[in-house]
Structures are given as structure tokens and as C-alpha cells.
Amino acid sequence: MIHALKAMGDYIQTQRDESFLTQIVENPNSNGKYKTVLVILFEKNGDQISYQKIAMEEFSQKKLTKYVYVSGSPRGGDLTPTSKITKLETTYPRIQKPLKKLVDKIVKKDNLTKEETIIAQIYKLFQDEDLNKQIYQELAEISYDDNAILTIALIENGQTNYVGDFNKFTESLLGKYEKAFYFKKSYNKSERNSISKNNTCYICSKKQKKIYGYVGTFSFYTLDKPGFTTGGFNRGEAWKNYPVCSNCARTLDLGRKYLEKNLSSRFCGINYFIIPKTVLSADKEREEMFELLKSLEEKKKLSLQKDNQNSLSRAQDDLFQIMTEFNNYVNFNLMFYEEINSAFRILLYVEHVLPSYMQKIFAVKSEVDKDNIFQKLKSKEGEFALTFTFNTISDFFYINQRNKQNFTKSFLEITNNIFTGKRVSYELLINRFIAHLRDKFVNNQSYWLDNLKALQILKFLDKLDLLNQDREEKNFMPTVDSEYKKDIVNFLEEHNDVLNNNSKKLVFLEGVLAQKLLNIQSNERDGANPFRARLNGLKLNEKLVRRLYTEIINKLEEYDKNYYKQLEQLIADYILESNLSTISNSEISFYFVTGMNQANKFNFKNSEEE
Incomplete structure (x- = not known):
């Protein structure tokens, strides 16, 4: 799992040319209501910096690493000189706070770099009372639809440099981002830092100058209880448990975001990932993994355009069909999980699911769907056919339903057995079916469709040869005389x-x-x-x-x-x-x-x- 995430992170960097900065920056127009960007333009001529004008441009998704918007606290302000305008009188001074914080750090230095000098000069211009009022007035006079974003930029030699083009701002952000890999403010003072020097990284297997201990790409284990670290009660020794270098920590984060965006979906009310893995030799694995990820992206786009009648779940972006479109040089791991209050909990992890087996599951599904008993059914809306999905099963196990006993654990056991080719408890199914049907029966609710769903499940599992029912009784053939x-x-x-x-x-x-x-x-x-x-x-x-x-x-x-x-x-x-x-x-x-x-x-x- 971890090494698959590393491969995905490498893929993002090499194939898509995405930087670690993309992990940090936020989209100020995520809700589609901030379509205008107001840019306070400064210009550099020789050694002098001067205010030029207010430029208005249309928001561009491609410029996220140029704007470098990172929200902060209401009192402390955002982390860079880019903010969403709420009220101009509060947002305008808000974008100056990150400049002040940076200038307060660099003024103590004897020799400033060119970039530091520019930042200090821009901040000094904001301190000019007359110019400050002029800029504010010009901003106030600009009219625009909906909402806007406010930022700064510098023109030098005809080129516009945004906040993201200044290393001082990006390095500061990357430093704060990386700090989470080795620092925990909520821990005891002696345990807040988990960092080591000149040790081997678990991910890349190379000796690195710095090794971190709080890399939690996914919270597979906890450090909040004694005994979960090699150092016993000292959580600062966590790097001995899971030592990860800076570069690998960032790459894993890139991989996680790629996984969440491209290889995740919903399954009967439960979140899941599909995690691909090649079975080729190590020297070819990286190259093949990149090709595999590219192919998965393309197939997912195509699947979203198709009718999802042949899906294994009711989700629009069912990923299981995509798994059938590969040869057995690839296998897949399935991770079903939940996130509660930022805590990540794995509900089920299924390993080594082969495309050929998924093809068999879909073939059986198709065969069951064609059974006459599920065809030409009638409802108020007209005639319909009942098609099998895993939701057909989950409907009897009350996943995330209010006022119902939750049988998620039993449902996941069945899911695991189906994907791994193990026998499913016939007794468990029958008990759930009849309990559900009884409830509907005694409450005078319609249950004929639920009964058909139960039959469909039994037929599906029987054709996969996964039902552990007893068939010892010999079948009697009655006399047929009419x-x-x-x-x-x-x-x-x-x-x-x-x-x-x-x-x-x-x-x-x-x-x-x-x-x-x-x-x-x-x-x-x-x-x-x-x-x-x-x-x-x-x-x-x-x-x-x-x-x-x-x-x-x-x-x-x-x-x-x-x-x-x-x-x-x-x-x-x-x-x-x-x-x-x-x-x-x-x-x-x-x-x-x-x-x-x-x-x-x-x-x-x-x-x-x-």
C-alpha cells in the first residue's frame, strides 16, 4: 500500500509535472464564486520598486501555484499576500500581514538577497500612508460581478511575477507543511519532535540526512497510546517505527491526493480505494505502474460516459468495471474505509484481486440479470428489470441507516468473501433476509421486490459457487399428469x-x-x-x-x-x-x-x- 502510494506520487511529479507546492495551496475559487482576481501591481526599474496600478484578471485554475492562496486563522490572517475579499476594509490590510511577518525576520540580516530586498521594499510602500490610501481607493472603485480575490505581483523586465514566484513565500509554506512530518504541538514537550539524522528511510531504502517519525499519510497506526512506538512510552522515538525522509513524505502525500481524486469512489454508502499493483520485475515495475495509472485515468473517463447498468454498485463512478479491462499482470487491492473527525479507519482491506476474477463476477452478474424471474416486472412507473449490484446485498444490512441496527461488519465480511472467492454464510443471509421481510410483513409494507432481491443474491452466489448450504436431501420428481x-x-x-x-x-x-x-x-x-x-x-x-x-x-x-x-x-x-x-x-x-x-x-x- 505505502509503496503503491509512493509510485503514484512519483507519477504525479514525472508525468504531470506537478510540484509539492500543489499539495499545500488551496483553491480560493473552489465554490466557483470567486472568478475575479485583483492584482496590486508593482514594477521594478533598476534598484527601485514603485506602485504601478490595479490589474483585473479572470481567475485561472492553472495559476493556483502562482496565487499561492493558503487560508489562515481569522485573527492571524492568511499565510501569503493572497486573500479572498470579504470586506475590502478588512481584506486589504490582511494581505499585508504575511509581508510584515517575513520582513520582521529578514531585517535583522546584514546582507539581504535580491528577493528579500524586493519584499522589504514592497512592504515599505504599503507603509506610505498616502500611497496606501490611493491603492485602497482604486480598489474600492473597481466593480466586478460576484466575489474577488486580492493579491500582489511584481513586473520585472516585462514579466509578471506572482506570489508563487517568490521563493521566500513558497519555502516558508513548504517548511510549515513539512513540519507536520516531525512535530506534534499537542504532545508533551519532550515528545513534540520526532526527527533523526543520517538514518535509512523505510520507503526509498536510502540513507538520508533527516528522517521523520510523524509521517501519517494514512493513520494506519496510532501514537496516542503507549506501546505503539519502538521507544516504548516516548513518542518522540516514533521515527524508529516508521522512518521516512522528507522527499518520500512529500511524495506519499502526492500519492494520497492522487488516490483520493482518481481511484476512489463510494460503495453501498462506504468509501473505497482501488490500489493497482503490477507483478512484473522490479526494473520494469515503475515504468509499467506509470502506464497502468495513465490507462486507469483514461478508462475511468470513458466509464463515466457510459450507462452504468452493468455496474456492481449504484455509484456513478463505479471502478470495478475498469478492473476487468486489464490482463492478470495487474492485480488490485481494495480498501474500504471511513473518516470520522479526521481519523482514518480501515474497515476492510482485500488483497490480490485479479482482473480475470472480476470478469467472472461480471459474467455471473450478467447471467443472473437475464433470469426471467427478474424481467418484465411492473411498478407504477411502468415495466422494469431487476439488476444485481452489491447494493442489493447491502439493502438487507442497513448500512448507515437511521433507526436501524447496523450490520456493516457482516456486510463487509460477505464483500470480502465474494472478492476473494471464499464461501459466504448461507445461514447469515437467510436470517437477514427473513428478518427484513418479517419487518415489512408485520408493518403491512410492500416486500415482493425485497424478496426478489434476496433470490437474486442467492442465485448470484450460487453461480459463483460461494454458498455453503447443505444439499444432501434427494430431489423428488412428482408425477406430472396435467x-x-x-x-x-x-x-x-x-x-x-x-x-x-x-x-x-x-x-x-x-x-x-x-x-x-x-x-x-x-x-x-x-x-x-x-x-x-x-x-x-x-x-x-x-x-x-x-x-x-x-x-x-x-x-x-x-x-x-x-x-x-x-x-x-x-x-x-x-x-x-x-x-x-x-x-x-x-x-x-x-x-x-x-x-x-x-x-x-x-x-x-x-x-x-x-
């Missing part, structure tokens, strides 16, 4: 990936029969169906299933509408061939309600039994 029975048996065979034993088929068919009764009862009693209460809130077991069979038939006879004797005969046959003790109560309940939701698949042509 078209109606043939339709039922064909349905059971078509879906024998989920209805894979006699007991499941039994409770499924009884669920169909129960729904037929509820439909008749609803028509007879103006929408009321009191028999629903006999289903015990979908908390079913073997005893209830056997009792319900006779109760349903009796009720149908009472209404004189028992059109389902062939179905009842099939159920009776399966009762004789099944051993309900081989499946759990959760399975009984789940396959029963599945039958209820598929009852419309088994309709009679007439209102009488065929």
Missing part, C-alpha cells in the same frame, strides 16, 4: 439453484397456496384478509407448516372456491418426500414467503379447477 402441474414442476426445475431440495419446494408451494387464499379472502371481504394473522408474522416452523396446510384447504372449501386441488396434491406428495427438520425455521419462513410472492406465476385459465 398442464398445470407441468407449469409448476417446470418452474421448480428452472429455479432449482435456490429451490434445491424437497423441503424448500414444499414450503414454497404452500406459500403459493396461502397467497391464493389471501387473494380470495381479500375479494370476499372488501380487502380484509384475517387469515394473514394465522401466518404468525412469518415466524414459521415445521409444526405450523403442517397445520397451515389443512387450515388453508378448509378455508378454501368454506368459500366454495377451492380451485387448487392439483396444487394441494403436489404439496401432499412433497410432504411425504420431505424432511422439514433438515432446514431451519428461517429457511421455512423465507421459502414460504417466496412462494406467496410468486403465486401470480401459477394462475388458472378459468375460475374453476382444471
Whole structure:
């Protein structure tokens, strides 16, 4: 992971020609409301500096390292002579504060550099009361739309030098930025600095003049508890744990920003990164990594322009499809994480996911999506098809949902097993499915689509051969002596990936029969169906299933509408061939309600039994 970040940082510097300064500067127009830049222009003629004019220019993203805007505290001011104008009377003196701080440091020197002399002269001009008022007045008279940014620049030999062209300002910023790698103000005085000289950097494996101990590109380990450092209770000895040189620390930061911008997305409400890795020899790895990153960028741009029907999540920028477009000389690590109050916490880290395996996952997804049971579904908006994504699974595990028990850990275990080809707990899935469906059932909420999603998950995992369910019971083949029975048996065979034993088929068919009764009862009693209460809130077991069979038939006879004797005969046959003790109560309940939701698949042509 760390070395992959280093490679990304190197890529940014060599391929994109980006400097460490890009890590520090902020975009003053990040909200798109600061489109105007007012530049107080000074000019150098010989050894003299003079005020020239106020120039107005359009904000340019390409000039971020020229403006060098870095916000500071409300009282201390921004860190460079570039500020966003809030009120001119406060912003104008605000841009002079960084000049004063720098001048206060350099005036004590005997010999000033050319740049230091220029900065001192510009500050001196601001101290001229008449000129100060003149500049302020000229600024106040300029009209512009929306908001503006205020900065300074110097014209020398026809060239305009902005704040970022002065090394004194950039060196100061880089120094403060780098200080975070070895200094912690909140620590005890004796532990605030973690720095060593002439030691070997863990990242580049070279001996360096300075080694830092507080490099926290991502907070994979904490120094806030005793025992996490080699020096025991002294956090100042952290450099012994994770020694990083200045250049590598900066490069890792570049890599982190690249990762966050280009290789991150959302997955079922959880943040994740994909981290590519080549499996080539060391001498070719750097070159191939650069080519890989370039290819990933291009493929991501193309994927954003495509329809995301074939995605594994509902996110617009699903990165999983991109992973399939490589050969196995590349593999990917997946990091799922959360950030709370700036604390970085890894939720799941999946290693060595091959493109060929991702291709298999997508192929299975495509096959499951084409299953007839998920096609031509009807809603108020019209006809639709149900497509599988990992959100289909997460919907049963209540990721980041209010007023719901959170099963994120279980969901991530399933995610890990799918991406690593390990068996998924069938029992866990069934328990979650039926708990979710029961909740909807008892609250009279629609649950037919949720039930279909559960079936889709089972089919998806079964085709990947990842379900650890028992299939010891031999399948019974009933006698088919009518078209109606043939339709039922064909349905059971078509879906024998989920209805894979006699007991499941039994409770499924009884669920169909129960729904037929509820439909008749609803028509007879103006929408009321009191028999629903006999289903015990979908908390079913073997005893209830056997009792319900006779109760349903009796009720149908009472209404004189028992059109389902062939179905009842099939159920009776399966009762004789099944051993309900081989499946759990959760399975009984789940396959029963599945039958209820598929009852419309088994309709009679007439209102009488065929």
C-alpha cells in the first residue's frame, strides 16, 4: 500500500509535472464564486520598486501555484499576500500581514538577497500612508460581478511575477507543511519532535540526512497510546517505527491526493480505494505502474460516459468495471474505509484481486440479470428489470441507516468473501433476509421486490459457487399428469439453484397456496384478509407448516372456491418426500414467503379447477 502510494506520487511529479507546492495551496475559487482576481501591481526599474496600478484578471485554475492562496486563522490572517475579499476594509490590510511577518525576520540580516530586498521594499510602500490610501481607493472603485480575490505581483523586465514566484513565500509554506512530518504541538514537550539524522528511510531504502517519525499519510497506526512506538512510552522515538525522509513524505502525500481524486469512489454508502499493483520485475515495475495509472485515468473517463447498468454498485463512478479491462499482470487491492473527525479507519482491506476474477463476477452478474424471474416486472412507473449490484446485498444490512441496527461488519465480511472467492454464510443471509421481510410483513409494507432481491443474491452466489448450504436431501420428481402441474414442476426445475431440495419446494408451494387464499379472502371481504394473522408474522416452523396446510384447504372449501386441488396434491406428495427438520425455521419462513410472492406465476385459465 505505502509503496503503491509512493509510485503514484512519483507519477504525479514525472508525468504531470506537478510540484509539492500543489499539495499545500488551496483553491480560493473552489465554490466557483470567486472568478475575479485583483492584482496590486508593482514594477521594478533598476534598484527601485514603485506602485504601478490595479490589474483585473479572470481567475485561472492553472495559476493556483502562482496565487499561492493558503487560508489562515481569522485573527492571524492568511499565510501569503493572497486573500479572498470579504470586506475590502478588512481584506486589504490582511494581505499585508504575511509581508510584515517575513520582513520582521529578514531585517535583522546584514546582507539581504535580491528577493528579500524586493519584499522589504514592497512592504515599505504599503507603509506610505498616502500611497496606501490611493491603492485602497482604486480598489474600492473597481466593480466586478460576484466575489474577488486580492493579491500582489511584481513586473520585472516585462514579466509578471506572482506570489508563487517568490521563493521566500513558497519555502516558508513548504517548511510549515513539512513540519507536520516531525512535530506534534499537542504532545508533551519532550515528545513534540520526532526527527533523526543520517538514518535509512523505510520507503526509498536510502540513507538520508533527516528522517521523520510523524509521517501519517494514512493513520494506519496510532501514537496516542503507549506501546505503539519502538521507544516504548516516548513518542518522540516514533521515527524508529516508521522512518521516512522528507522527499518520500512529500511524495506519499502526492500519492494520497492522487488516490483520493482518481481511484476512489463510494460503495453501498462506504468509501473505497482501488490500489493497482503490477507483478512484473522490479526494473520494469515503475515504468509499467506509470502506464497502468495513465490507462486507469483514461478508462475511468470513458466509464463515466457510459450507462452504468452493468455496474456492481449504484455509484456513478463505479471502478470495478475498469478492473476487468486489464490482463492478470495487474492485480488490485481494495480498501474500504471511513473518516470520522479526521481519523482514518480501515474497515476492510482485500488483497490480490485479479482482473480475470472480476470478469467472472461480471459474467455471473450478467447471467443472473437475464433470469426471467427478474424481467418484465411492473411498478407504477411502468415495466422494469431487476439488476444485481452489491447494493442489493447491502439493502438487507442497513448500512448507515437511521433507526436501524447496523450490520456493516457482516456486510463487509460477505464483500470480502465474494472478492476473494471464499464461501459466504448461507445461514447469515437467510436470517437477514427473513428478518427484513418479517419487518415489512408485520408493518403491512410492500416486500415482493425485497424478496426478489434476496433470490437474486442467492442465485448470484450460487453461480459463483460461494454458498455453503447443505444439499444432501434427494430431489423428488412428482408425477406430472396435467398442464398445470407441468407449469409448476417446470418452474421448480428452472429455479432449482435456490429451490434445491424437497423441503424448500414444499414450503414454497404452500406459500403459493396461502397467497391464493389471501387473494380470495381479500375479494370476499372488501380487502380484509384475517387469515394473514394465522401466518404468525412469518415466524414459521415445521409444526405450523403442517397445520397451515389443512387450515388453508378448509378455508378454501368454506368459500366454495377451492380451485387448487392439483396444487394441494403436489404439496401432499412433497410432504411425504420431505424432511422439514433438515432446514431451519428461517429457511421455512423465507421459502414460504417466496412462494406467496410468486403465486401470480401459477394462475388458472378459468375460475374453476382444471
